[in-house]
Amino acid sequence: MITDDDVLGDAVRNNAEWCQVMCRAHGLTGTFGPRAWTSAARTPLYYPDAVALTADADVEDFLGTIDRTTPGASVKDSFARFDLAEAGFTMLFEASWIARPAGLPAPAAPGDWRPVRTPAELAAWALAWSGDDEDDAALFRPELLADPATTIVAGYGADGRILGGAVLSASARVTGVSNLFATGDTDPSFVWAGALASAPADRPVVGYESGDDLAPARAAGFEPIAPLRVWLDG
Template sequence: MTGNSSQSKILKHRAWSDAEKARICAANNADLYQAVFRAHGLPDQRTNAFWSSDAIAPPYYSNMTTLDPDAMEEQLVEIGWLTDRLGRRPGFKDGFSRFNLVDKGFQLLFSASWIWAEPHKISARAPQEWVRIRDAAALQRWEHSWKESGSPTDADVFTLGLLSDPDIHIYGRWADDGFDAGCIVNRSPEAVGISNIFSLAGTPQVFRDAVSLATVAFSPDLPLVGYERGAALDEMTKLGFKPVGQLRIWLSDEGGM
């Protein structure tokens, strides 16, 4: 029965169109946003059309992400409401590349691809020297390394509240008295997301390790998802991921998220 159940889940995943997979990717990413904001004690709201928060966002996080490619009117209303609340245009993740916001005072930060891998295509080998972050001291060392890898900020982005969230795992690879690589894995009902992959040495092996960790962290029957661009997208493609949609990150032309 167990084997048949797992096979049915995999077949169901194969039946999803790329458009449906992109929606699942966007929803999983919104789950991570929600967890990060709530770990900071920040308010948020979620509808079928979008996730948003009118609080000052942590560095590298937007105030809004879209969840439905066809709800553009509702999303534009929310952008306007957030602009009024924040006193500036919000950082905005256009999850389906539906908007051109240049004439509305935004600038395009970058475009990327949602990526998807079926569960049966990924090896479930747990890499050595990697550990799950479980306490404040380890989290501080992990975040220090993450910032060194190309995300500089004086603020604490990842807080202790994340460590008690059963759907969030933060992993780091030990090196001397700190970490030289890391990633975050988050579980949603229909997928497991991989994000914040970094390596101080810049070695491609970190992508394979992150995928292995995500596979063993939660249900092996769930597909793996995320978003990447450039060389990182190439590395994930080599590991069996396929692009299933496009997203864009928009910033206020006044600067900042």
């Protein structure tokens, strides 16, 4: 039986593994230590340079191993334990890890939901995710399509327009959901339904959300399980 503590640890590890996949798509290699994942080179936009993996992680597990030569390095304080202000960081945001138990039926998902398979489909997905910001859209490289643990899903309307999408990341015992977005007037609950319809039903689904984004996640069967913080250097 998987306990809440197990699910939290699995959610943290799953998220760090997704960070590793994103870094690898950009030609970078992070390192999994016993208590933290770190990248010696600066990570892609919006992705942390270090992730605390365990509740007993300490600042020494990552501050000396990330690149702080220029402002902008970030740390995912997965268990909301650190005060990095004295080290020159400011808290960027707080959020909640969320989990949805295995075995719950997926809500109905309006639209045609399917995996993104080709570089052209990924480019269209990334532009929709970024709100047509080409620089942000460049984050999602075709190399992601070859990763066996990563499934990028998109929902399409009858006219072919992308209604929303998400990234699903498979790990040992859970499926992570991230980068979830809705376009135009699409109800975010439709996107959660589409993502869940694409996820295996026999394992928990995990991720993190904050603020107003928590409500549609809860409506889809997720519950907050623990807080996290992200800190920004400089």
